Amino acid sequence: MRVAILGGTGAFGRALAQRLAGGDDEVVIGSRDAERAQAAAAELGVEGATNADAIRGADLAVLAVKADAALATAEEIADALGETPLLSVASALQFSKEGVHPDPEARSLAERVAQRVRAPVAAGLHTLAAANLGAAPPEEDALVCADDPRAKELALELAAKLVAGRAVDAGPLASARALEGLTAVIVNVNRRYKAHAGIRLTGLH
């Protein structure tokens, strides 16, 4: 699979590229700035390009920009993306002194991204911390959701390469509301228990 990691110079994008580098997949880090992308890519032994160039020929694009840039970036890349499936991984969080709150919007960020592109959109990987991804695959599951079967299949295929646990089909894209909210739960848990928490599902055979 050829995977374009858009906004791949950030912490999660780099960790994702690092986890995939040296495996069977072709990885290209995208950024607004081609030089930044190439610098980050060179460190990890993968390719680097502008976001639009990174998308060309990719089987799956991962929207790995920060939450506050996700909608604008989706608009910017919509034409380059065409029908290439897009995986949304960001969660809009609100920080307060009582703890981290989930996004107060009724619709998930992934659903709002989907309104801005023609491509089929999946959402997932929200419970994977960059810090847990870098080295060996973590003993966690990775949850993915989508309405489009092909976007879901590619996202599950990618997810399965990232974790020692399962890539789990969490249902329709509307489940992104829950998966994005889980990031808030995990950040709260990390603060409370001084941990790098992840998720496993029990009861699957």
Added chain:
Amino acid sequence: MRVAILGGTGAFGRALAQRLAGGDDEVVIGSRDAERAQAAAAELGVEGATNADAIRGADLAVLAVKADAALATAEEIADALGETPLLSVASALQFSKEGVHPDPEARSLAERVAQRVRAPVAAGLHTLAAANLGAAPPEEDALVCADDPRAKELALELAAKLVAGRAVDAGPLASARALEGLTAVIVNVNRRYKAHAGIRLTGLH
């Protein structure tokens, strides 16, 4: 601890009562109809009463009615409840042929319950299936959130008695949005994998 399970004649309420019965806690099943409460309670060897009577003397009340009755029941019991901490366990789901969708409301059901009572409100236990609770404590974690420290502490104490895993503090009451959404994820997973899924957090020491 004396626990009042309001709407305790339903599947989850009965499973909760069954799990606690015979332990160190006093359990009273509440219902709108005292006779139904007493009939359900007699089967499980606990007490039964109207919701208002069940609340009297309880340390913690669990709002175990179905999601579509949660807000109306909260209003009905508000006076009887007074300042007794209330644990909201329901999730408003939307069923469609593409799968189960999380509640489309921007605010969680628990936050809307909290607007209807003077009592401090916690939310939790959303990932515990009645089918997994009945017999031995399941090998799962139970997630709880609240703004009020005492409501959170009591809810965590209750949660710890229900599972073989951990009772996990998931942060402020706003986290209920994510926890309630997880019920949709779990129902989707159960359908897809023919499972009775639950959750464990990884990375906690």
